[in-house]
Amino acid sequence: MATFEELGLDARLVQATDALGFKQPTPIQEQAIPVLLSGTKDLVGLAQTGTGKTAAFALPLLQLVAVENKYPLALVVCPTRELCLQIVNEIELFKKFLPGMHAIAVYGGTSIGMQIRDLKRGIQIVVATPGRLIDLIERKAINLEQIKYVVLDEADEMLNMGFKDDIEFILQNTPKREATWLFSATMPPEIRRVSKKYMQQPVEITVGKMNTANKNVDHQYYVASAHHRYETLKRLIDFNPGIYGLIFTRTKADAQNIAEKLTREGYDIDALHGDLTQQQRDKVMGEFREKTLQLLIATDVAARGIDVQGITHVINYELPDDVEVYTHRSGRTGRAGNTGICLSIVHSREIGKLRQIERIVQVPFHKLEIPGGKEVCRKQFFYFMEKLLQTDISHGDYETYVPMIAEKFADISKEEILKRVAAMEFDRFLKYYENAEDLNLRERTRDFRTEGPRIGGDRRERIPARETGREPRGREFSGGSGDFAKLFVNLGTKDGFYKASFLQFILDMSELRKEVLGRIDMKEMNSWIEIERSAANQMIRAIDGKNYKGRRIRMNDANSR
Ligand code: ADP
Ligand code: MG
Numbered sequence: 001m002a003t004f005e006e007l008g009l010d011a012r013l014v015q016a017t018d019a020l021g022f023k024q025p026t027p028i029q030e031q032a033i034p035v036l037l038s039g040t041k042d043l044v045g046l047a048q049t050g051t052g053k054t055a056a057f058a059l060p061l062l063q064l065v066a067v068e069n070k071y072p073l074a075l076v077v078c079p080t081r082e083l084c085l086q087i088v089n090e091i092e093l094f095k096k097f098l099p100g101m102h103a104i105a106v107y108g109g110t111s112i113g114m115q116i117r118d119l120k121r122g123i124q125i126v127v128a129t130p131g132r133l134i135d136l137i138e139r140k141a142i143n144l145e146q147i148k149y150v151v152l153d154e155a156d157e158m159l160n161m162g163f164k165d166d167i168e169f170i171l172q173n174t175p176k177r178e179a180t181w182l183f184s185a186t187m188p189p190e191i192r193r194v195s196k197k198y199m200q201q202p203v204e205i206t207v208g209k210m211n212t213a214n215k216n217v218d219h220q221y222y223v224a225s226a227h228h229r230y231e232t233l234k235r236l237i238d239f240n241p242g243i244y245g246l247i248f249t250r251t252k253a254d255a256q257n258i259a260e261k262l263t264r265e266g267y268d269i270d271a272l273h274g275d276l277t278q279q280q281r282d283k284v285m286g287e288f289r290e291k292t293l294q295l296l297i298a299t300d301v302a303a304r305g306i307d308v309q310g311i312t313h314v315i316n317y318e319l320p321d322d323v324e325v326y327t328h329r330s331g332r333t334g335r336a337g338n339t340g341i342c343l344s345i346v347h348s349r350e351i352g353k354l355r356q357i358e359r360i361v362q363v364p365f366h367k368l369e370i371p372g373g374k375e376v377c378r379k380q381f382f383y384f385m386e387k388l389l390q391t392d393i394s395h396g397d398y399e400t401y402v403p404m405i406a407e408k409f410a411d412i413s414k415e416e417i418l419k420r421v422a423a424m425e426f427d428r429f430l431k432y433y434e435n436a437e438d439l440n441l442r443e444r445t446r447d448f449r450t451e452g453p454r455i456g457g458d459r460r461e462r463i464p465a466r467e468t469g470r471e472p473r474g475r476e477f478s479g480g481s482g483d484f485a486k487l488f489v490n491l492g493t494k495d496g497f498y499k500a501s502f503l504q505f506i507l508d509m510s511e512l513r514k515e516v517l518g519r520i521d522m523k524e525m526n527s528w529i530e531i532e533r534s535a536a537n538q539m540i541r542a543i544d545g546k547n548y549k550g551r552r553i554r555m556n557d558a559n560s561r
Contacts, residue, residue: 001024001025001030002024002025002030003024003025004017004022004024004025004029004033004059007025007029007030007033007034007037008033008034008037008038009033009037009059009063010063012097012098013059013062013063013094013097013098015096015097016093016094016095016096016097017055017059017094019093019096020093020094022055025052025055026051026052026055026056027047027051027207027208028045028047028051028052028053028056028205028207029052029055029056029059031205031207032045032056032057032060032205033056033059033060035203035205036056036057036060036064036179036181037060037063037064040179040203041178041179041180041199041200041202042179042180042181042182042195042199042200042201042202042203043179043180043181043182043202043203043204043205044181044182044184044187044191044195044199044202044203044204044205045057045181045182045183045184045205045207046183046184046185046186046187046204046205046206046207047183047185047205047206047207047208048185048207048208048327048331049185049327049328049331049332049335050307050331050332050334050335051207051208053153053183054086054087054090054153054307055090055094056183057076057151057153057181057183058076058087058090058091058094059094061074061076061091061125061149061151062091062094062095062098062101062125064149065101065124065125065148065149066124067098067099067100067101067124068100069124069146070122070123070124071122071124071143071146072119072123072124072125072126072142072143072144072146072147073124073125073146073147073148073149074124074125074126074147074148074149074150074151075125075126075127075128075133075144075147075149075150075151075170075174076125076126076127076128076150076151076153077128077129077130077133077150077151077152077153077158077167077170078127078128078129078152078153078154078158079129079130079154079157079158079163079304080107080129080301080302080304081105081107081108081109081129081278081281082281082285082302082303082304082306083153083154083304083306084105084106084107084127084128084129085105085107086306086307087105087127087153088103088104088105088127091103091125091127101124101125102121102122102123102124102125103123103124103125103126103127104118104119104123104125104126104127105127105128106119106126106127106128106129106132106133106136106142107128107129107132108129108131108132108135109277109278109281110278112132112135112136112139112141115132115136115141116136116139116141116142119136119141119142126142130158130163130166130167130170131163131166133166133170134166134169134170137169137170137173144170144173144174144175145175145176146176147174147176147177148176148177148178148179149177149178149179149180149181150170150171150174150177150179150180150181151180151181151182151183152167152180152181152182152183152184153183154183154184154185154304155167155182155183155184155191155194156184156185156186156187156188156191156324157304157328159188159190159191159194164190164194167194168194168197168198171194171198180198180199180202182194182195182199182202185324185327185328185331186324186327188324216334216338216339216340217314217330217331217333217334217339217340217341217342217363218339218340218341218342218366218496218497218498218501219330219342219344219358219361219363219364219365219366220341220342220343220344220365220366220367220368220500220501221343221344221345221346221354221365221366221367221368222236222343222344222345222346222367222368222369222370222440223346223347223348223351223367223440223441224345224346224347224370224439224440224441225347225348225441226347228437228439229317229318229345229347230258230261231437231439232345232370232439233247233258233315233317233345234262234265234267235370235371235376235436235439236315236343236345236370236371237262237267237295237315238376238379238380238429238433239371239375239376239379240312240313240379241379241380241383241384242312242383243294243295243312243313244291244294244295244310244311244312244313245294245295245296245311245312245313245314245315246295246296246297246298246303246306246308246311246313246314246315246332246333247269247295247296247297247298247314247315247316247317248297248298248299248300248303248314248315248316248317248318248320248329249297249298249299249317249318250299250300250317250318250320251299252273252274252275252299254317254318255271255272255273255297255298255299255302256271256273256275258271258297258317259271259297262295262297266428267294267295268293268294268295269293269294269295269296269297270284270287270288270293270295270296270297271284271296271297271298272284272285272288272296272297272298272299272302272303273298273299273301273302274299274301274302281302284296285306288308289308291310297317300320300325300328300329303329303332304328306332307332307335308332309335310338311332311333311335311340312333312340312341313333313340313341313342313343314329314330314332314333314340314341314342314343315342315343315344315345316329316342316343316344316345317345318345319344319346319350319353319354319357321353323356323357323360323361326357326361327361329342330342339498341498344365347441348441363496364496364549366500366501366504366505367504367508368500368501368504369440369504370438370439370440372436372438373432373433373434373435373436374433376429376433376436377426377429377430377433380426380429381422381426384422384425384426385422388421483532483533483534484518484530484531484532484533485530485531485532485533485536485557485559486528486529486530486531486557486558486559487528487529487530487531487536487539487540487555487556487557487558488526488527488528488554488555488556488557488558489506489526489527489528489529489543489553489554489555490525490526490553490554490555491526491527491548491553492522492523492524492525492526492527493522493523493524494524494525495548495549495551497522497527499520499522502520502522502527503517503520506529506539506543509542509543509546510535510538510539510542510543511538511542512531512535512538512539516531516532516534516535517529517530517531517532518530518531518532528558536557539555540555540556540557543555544556
């Protein structure tokens, strides 16, 4: 793998990538940067979201554009205001060691006068949304005469948003355009047409499979009836304490209503959609970015291209109609080598649509049960206890209070104190979930997961009895009664499994209930499953010798080998 230096980047730019902690170029950067630096005119770069396309064009631009010029030489066009700001922010970081280089974001919804003034300040790089840019062109407030480099970022999104004519207009109005670089996550035919018309023999770079979702993302879904959607969302949020999540709705009204409802119920959430003023949008985005806001609920248009670090979960409140929209949504998590989870709440009628998405993105989706009240409480409880243990007490002046506290608590045992702390924190949850409904859709639906017909008639969805007292899994909680066998299986995290999805997978295949399982130990290539001895053979029979993604699954008793 090459270093940034080896790609031909100027030392000052390499210094900036170092400062950002970029250890090595991503694949799209590794391939695109040398080509762009070599003066190649046109390029089409296709790579999934989160693969570092911004740096792939921004670094070469910063090297090619001469600081001495005090007029716009490079133009980056992208679909939304948020993206504009994000790109300029990133350019700011890259040009840290290039004095005299200036970039500006130009977008609608804010004072055009200010932007016109800023444009006259000798900037070299303009990052713009199509609408505002055309506004500026028509007012003759921006001079594109000298533009040599045009970058179309998130080109597929721009076309999806109906900016095709605008983009063509912009391309036609850059007479001195020498190089056109187009970046996109997907390659719909319209893009091909635009590139044919406005680009000359572009070098085409494709990284990974186009149209496929990011492999670092685990795709999970929950089947719920339409009138349980909101309740399901709430439960999934509660089941994931510490979530830093982005929720997608199809409509502005949904985003707004759900945000309001959840806020009233004490959740840390806000909405981002087109009906907000720009100031409101900025405020919401800023808070989310800084993690002072835990959850953001957004429409697709408003959240397009947003790159926020560390999003743990993307939640589809409803499935989008387009596969591509799904890819974009799920691409908000699992970025820059991190893992992430994309959850979809689907109605049984949408399973067909889900399968269609699954086929096109070529990643298996994992069906999970909507957690019950007990599971949610348990999860919250352990999370809280973990937090309690991790609390940093090294800074405060707590020592001085200790004698006082000790006196006050003298007659109460440690257990008692812990119980009280738990009660204080959990009363709300316990009360709420005390008699929580089972939200899983228990219709006798066909399980679409298995391919091909199964011997013995239709396979019905498992209808597990909702257990009450027993803990879902983990040997230490199961009363320790069972005589466990340990199974080996040649599937692991490399196959795209997470513990939860793996559990669901083996249970689905074997039609066993999760109560029979003990500890599951997952490694990259293999896993070990503890299972009640009486159920072990059924699992082996159901799974051993079957295929998973074209590979033969091997499962056997780990101790008999
Ligand atoms: P894309 O445009 O392909 O969706 P971005 O350009 O927004 O992706 O990059 C996603 C994230 O990865 C950003 O936060 C960016 O700072 C980070 N990133 C980009 N290149 C590298 C690199 N070489 N090493 C580490 N992180 C990187
Ligand atoms: Mg991008």
